[in-house]
Amino acid sequence: MTAPLPKRIIKETERLQSEPVPGISAQPHDDNARYFDVMVEGPGGSCYEDGEFKLELFLPDDYPMCPPRIRFLTRIYHPNIDRLGRICLDVLKNNWSPALQIRTILLSIQALLGAPNPEDPLNEAVAKQWKENQPEAIRTAREWTRLYAKKG
Amino acid sequence: MLAAQGKLGYHVELDYQAASGLSERERALDDTVLSELLESTHREVDCQVCYNLMLDPVTTYCGHTLCRKCLARVLDHTHHCPVCRRGMAIPPLQQTRSNVTLVKLLNGLCPDAVAARAEAVFEEEREGTGDLDVPLFVCTLGFPNQLTFLRIFEPRYRLMIRRALEGNGEFGMLMYNRYLEPQGDLGPVHFYHYGIMLRILHTQTLADGTNLVESRGMYRFRVKAHGVRDGYGVGNVERFDDVPLAEEERIEAEETSLPAAGEGDMTGQINRMPTCALVALGQDFVTRMQARSANWLQQRVLDVHGQPPDDAALFPYWFASVLPISEEEKYKLMGTTTVRERLKVTASWIRRIESQRW
Ligand SMILES: [Zn+2]
Ligand SMILES: [Zn+2]
Numbered sequence: 001m002t003a004p005l006p007k008r009i010i011k012e013t014e015r016l017q018s019e020p021v022p023g024i025s026a027q028p029h030d031d032n033a034r035y036f037d038v039m040v041e042g043p044g045g046s047c048y049e050d051g052e053f054k055l056e057l058f059l060p061d062d063y064p065m066c067p068p069r070i071r072f073l074t075r076i077y078h079p080n081i082d083r084l085g086r087i088c089l090d091v092l093k094n095n096w097s098p099a100l101q102i103r104t105i106l107l108s109i110q111a112l113l114g115a116p117n118p119e120d121p122l123n124e125a126v127a128k129q130w131k132e133n134q135p136e137a138i139r140t141a142r143e144w145t146r147l148y149a150k151k152g
Numbered sequence: 153m154l155a156a157q158g159k160l161g162y163h164v165e166l167d168y169q170a171a172s173g174l175s176e177r178e179r180a181l182d183d184t185v186l187s188e189l190l191e192s193t194h195r196e197v198d199c200q201v202c203y204n205l206m207l208d209p210v211t212t213y214c215g216h217t218l219c220r221k222c223l224a225r226v227l228d229h230t231h232h233c234p235v236c237r238r239g240m241a242i243p244p245l246q247q248t249r250s251n252v253t254l255v256k257l258l259n260g261l262c263p264d265a266v267a268a269r270a271e272a273v274f275e276e277e278r279e280g281t282g283d284l285d286v287p288l289f290v291c292t293l294g295f296p297n298q299l300t301f302l303r304i305f306e307p308r309y310r311l312m313i314r315r316a317l318e319g320n321g322e323f324g325m326l327m328y329n330r331y332l333e334p335q336g337d338l339g340p341v342h343f344y345h346y347g348i349m350l351r352i353l354h355t356q357t358l359a360d361g362t363n364l365v366e367s368r369g370m371y372r373f374r375v376k377a378h379g380v381r382d383g384y385g386v387g388n389v390e391r392f393d394d395v396p397l398a399e400e401e402r403i404e405a406e407e408t409s410l411p412a413a414g415e416g417d418m419t420g421q422i423n424r425m426p427t428c429a430l431v432a433l434g435q436d437f438v439t440r441m442q443a444r445s446a447n448w449l450q451q452r453v454l455d456v457h458g459q460p461p462d463d464a465a466l467f468p469y470w471f472a473s474v475l476p477i478s479e480e481e482k483y484k485l486m487g488t489t490t491v492r493e494r495l496k497v498t499a500s501w502i503r504r505i506e507s508q509r510w
Contacts, residue, residue, distance in 0.1 A: 062383035
C-alpha cells in the first residue's frame, strides 16, 4: 500500500504527454505511476546521433525533495555513464532542486550526450580513452550507438 | 516575479472591484477575462515545489515565493533557495510573515480556489494515506509511561515530527527487525509489529537542523497494515491492552493451583507464583541491586527513567528501560496481555541474572 500520488507528479506526467519534448519521451508504468520508461534520442551532430537510448526513471517517495533515480538501460560508450548505466550529473546529486523536474532532468541528460565531460568521469576507462585518443573514442561511441541503440 | 512585487496585484484588484454592479452579459465577459487572466498568471501563482496554487505564501530573502509548508520541507534538506539556489536564502519560518500582497491578491482573485486548496491540504495532512493514518518511526523499543529521547536528523523524519506536532502530537515507534523475523499476517517486514504510541512532550531544533524529541510512551499497539508517505512509514494500528482484571484473576487462580513444579524447573516455579509474590520479587531485586550500587541503577539512569513505579502493571516497563539486556529480550513484554504475564517475564530475567546465566 502506498500514498496517493502527489498532485505534482500527476501534473508533471500530464505535461510530459501533452507538451512532449522533441526527441524525448517518458511513459509511466500502468501499475506504478512513479516508474517511467524513458527514451532519449542522441542529439544531432553528436556521436550518439540517430541513436535511441532507453532509460528507467523512478520517483522516490520523497520526490521532489530528492531527485529522481535514473539510469541508462541501453549500453552506451560515454565517459560520464558507467557500465551499469548510472549517470554522473550534478543535478541528479548535490545540485538537485525541487524546482527542477523530470523534463529538465531529461533535457540535461540529452545535453550530456552532446557534451561528454571526461574531466569528471564515472567510467575511468572510457574517460581515459576520450582524453588520449578522442577520434578513436568517438568512433567507438558511434559504433556502440549503431550496435545497441538502433532506432525502431 | 510580478505578483510578489505587487505590480500585478494592483492591476488585478482594480479589475475585480469594477465587476460589481454590472449586467449579466458584462459579468459573463468579465468571468472570461478573469479565467484567462488566471490561466495566464498560473505560472506566477503556482508553487514551484508542489505545482499547486500557493498556500500561505512566504517569500525568501532572494525574492522567490513558495507555500510555507513547501519551504519548510525544502529547509529540511537545504538552506539553498530551490528556485535560484542562492545559499542562506530561506528565512526562519516561524517568525516570517506571509507575503501579504500575494495573499490579498489570491483571496481577491480566486477565493474559491484558495479555500479549496486550503481544504485539500488540511484533508491531506489529516487523512495522510487513508487508513494508514499513524506515522511510524522504525527505531528502537519504547514502553508505556516511560520517556524516550530521540535525535531526528533525516529530513523525512523531521517532516514526520512536524506533521505529528500539527496533528495530535503522537506518533508510533517500532523496533527494527534486523533478521526479518515473520510478523504475523505482515510476514517478514523490517520492523516488529508491536509498537509504542509516543506523545511528544518537547522538541528542540539544533543549529544543524537536528531535532531533539522528548516523548512519553502512551500505549502499545499492533500494526495491521503499513505503507510509506513522503519517505517515512505510516500504518493502520490497533491499540493493544491487557485483558480485564477478572480474567487476570482467573488465570492467576488457575496457575497457582497447579501441582508444584520440579526443583530445577525455573519456568515452572515462576509460573506458579502468586502475582503479589512476583511483584515482591522484582522490588526486592531492585532494592538489593541499589544497595550494591549496580551500574544500571546509577542516579543518572534514575534521573531519566524515574524511581521504580508502585503500579505493578508499569513496573516491568520501568525495569526493562533500565536493565542492560538485549532489546529482543525486552520485546517479550510488548505482546503480553496481563500484568502477571509481564511480571513473569521480569522474574525470569531476575532468576537468570541471579543464577549468573547471563
Ligand atoms: Zn507549494
Ligand atoms: Zn531564490
